Amino acid sequence: MTHLLFVCSRNQLRSPTGEAVWQPREGFTARSAGTSPHARRPIGPADIRWADVIFVMEPKHQHRLQAAYARLLAYKRLHCLDIPDDYRYMDPALVALLDDRVARYLAGDSATR
Template sequence: MKDDHIQTKEKREKNWKLLYVRSAKLARAKQLGIDYPNASSKRQDEIDDNEPLNVLFICSRNQWRSPTAEAVWRNHPDMRVRSAGTSPNARRHVSVDDIRWSHSIFVMENKHRSRLLAEFGRVIANKPLHVLDIPDEYQYMDPELVDLIKASVGSVLGLP
């Protein structure tokens, strides 16, 4: 009887240690922006045809360009959209959760692409990442900016 109690106690301690190691790994992976374990993430080719496309728009400060893109595409029936910025001073800074949520990412300039790859390299590795080449010279909802966003995003996604 006493031996059974000792074996049960040892088994519980061993299980607790395994659980702690796993939670530590998960916490460290989240801190590093690594999707661990990978089983929960969907690949681009696994998206259900009936599921709306999650699109993330990125600029520097999330002030003019990416919020404009979000506003332009917000009501499209086949899309869910978010916007964020790469700068620490962004109105809404891009997060690992944003990257994981998205099926496709649009950045305004190459520098945004580089920043995302540097900060979220492993999480972003299998995501379609499109550079729109829209310079930071427009105000929020500037008609020319709206036309650029509609044309460029629409052509990439095959939307009118």
């Protein structure tokens, strides 16, 4: 089972959509969290430890995680999906982006193992 963690700022739209899209897929379990202290579910060290692969929506999320959790991230696969905050929860265009970009990274990760 591969543990996928989706991260955005407030954990309201993009990262919960990632969780909803990937959670039901065989071989995966998914969570989501936000980098803001005001997020619906703020990210913490336990989330980083749990995750096999971490997907952030924007470079700023990656920078925040690296600043706060550098040691925990040392051996984690961390990918930036470059998905701006322009979508609603489960927006079909957002679902399509998450399908495509996450699948490409996962295929690339498994090829390097």
